[in-house]
Amino acid sequence: MSPPTTPLLKLNNGVEMPALGLGVFQSPPEETVPAVETALKDGYRLIDTAAAYKNETEVGEGIRRSGVDRADVFVTTKLWLSDYGYDSALRAFDTSLANLGLAYLDLYLLHQPAPLDQEQWVAAYKAAEKLLAEGRVRAIGVSNHTPELLRTLMDHTDVVPAVNQVELHPYFIQRELRAVHDELGIVTQSWSPIGGITRYWPQAPNGGRSALQEPVVTELAAKYGKTAAQVVLRWHIEHGLCAIPKSVKPHRIAENLDVFDFTLTPHEVASIDALDTRLRSGPDPNTRRVG
Structure with a gap:
């Protein structure tokens, strides 16, 4: 049986990104290689990592x-706060590219805002704009x-971000942020899409x-003969979001991709939306500082 085909989301510069991928946050290095290899063989075409991981x-x-051919894999990594600033961001990009062993990246993200160090935060994004103009990142x-x-x-800055990757799951649906993204032409990407952060984050x-x-x-899940996790991932797809669930277990990796053979009705999507608590589980982005 051929791997499932993941729908593509068109970014504001015309680049297409798979609507579901594998995240590797907290994946131990020794478990990351087989997880990525398994995911790609199963049919994933988006892998999300970060320098900080x-x-x-x-x-x-x-x-x-x-x-899998490199051209068929959408690879994302992120710049950490300690490397914000123009020249330091360019150096950090080179390091990430060398670590990955790639000639280019598909998506490069600033991992966090740094409102308490605005000059370096802005300079880091301007460095990303330079990388985009040079074709080193798509x-x-x-x-x-x-x-x-x-x-x-x-x-x-000059370039509207193509993606904003944020905490988003049924307990924190980010309705207002998604509306702003729609207005600005930014794709919403969901980290912790199944809501695991509500269980493992101490705060x-x-x-x-x-x-x-x-x-x-x-x-x-019972109605559709799916797992609860598959229902939640399908909820992301119905909203037009990009979800990047993390797993190092082969059966979970395969399960998380198996969400394209059923759909949820608008009423069912709304019923999951109603779980929203409007409470963020991750760190407050307004208090971040470079370093």
Whole structure:
């Protein structure tokens, strides 16, 4: 049986990005290579990493071992706060590219806003603009930016971010941010899309609670003969989002991709939307500082 075909989302510069990919946050280096190799062989075509994850080298090795053509894989990495600034950002990009063993990147993101060090934050994005103009990266964007922080950055730069990768799951649906993204032509990418952060993040306001145990989700899973996680990932797809669930377990990696043979009705999507608490579980982006 051939691997499933993942829908593509068109970015604001015309580049196409798969609507579902593999994230490798907190994936130990020794488990990252087989996870990436397995995912690509299963049919994934988007891999998301970051300099701060300390596994870029293993992501690159997984891509090479998979046998999938580099041109068919959409690779994202991110610039960490300690490398913000113009020249330091360019050097950090070169390091990431070398670690990955790639000639170019598909998407380069600023990992966090740095409103307390605005000059270096803006300079880092201007460095990303240079990389884009030179063709060393196909698209640029940001992560963890609120509407206010997005507008601040855009007031000082030229290229509208193609993507904003943010915490987004049934307990934190980011309705207002998604509306701003739609207005500006920015694709919303969901990290912790199944809501795992609400269980493992010590400061999570609803720590220990899981959207996968909510009756509305489990009932839909039973209706469609799917797992709760598949229902939640399908909810992201119905909203036109890009989801990047993380796993190093082969059966979970395969399961997370198997969401393109059913659909949720608008009423069912709305019923999952109703789980929204409007409470962020991850760090507050308004308090980040370079370093």
